[in-house]
Amino acid sequence: MYHSEKRDFRRMTVETNAKISVNGVELAVTCVDLSSTGARMISQSPTGLADGDKGIVEIQSGGGHTAPLEADFTVIRVSDVDDHKEEVAVRFDEVR
Numbered sequence: 001m002y003h004s005e006k007r008d009f010r011r012m013t014v015e016t017n018a019k020i021s022v023n024g025v026e027l028a029v030t031c032v033d034l035s036s037t038g039a040r041m042i043s044q045s046p047t048g049l050a051d052g053d054k055g056i057v058e059i060q061s062g063g064g065h066t067a068p069l070e071a072d073f074t075v076i077r078v079s080d081v082d083d084h085k086e087e088v089a090v091r092f093d094e095v096r
Helices: none
Strands: 011-022 025-035 038-043 054-059 069-081 085-095
Touching: 011 038, 038 054, 038 069
Parallel strands: none
Antiparallel strands: 011 025, 011 054, 025 038, 038 085, 054 069, 069 085
């Protein structure tokens, strides 16, 4: 299979519930993009996160017998999107 992306790891488009925890604060988000090295998530409201923040993410598998993915992360980008939503891109530091 030909892989033309510039990234070293393929990304998968997904739409699944996720939870991020930073400094004891939990936020519900939707994971929209996932790879072996990170994820991109959408929050329905401002998160207060900034580049370099560290936390834990739990991404739901979508059901069945597969456990959620849990990982320590570092925020690499926070961007405003439509209707006061935010896009949060993270790099996985360690998958649990």
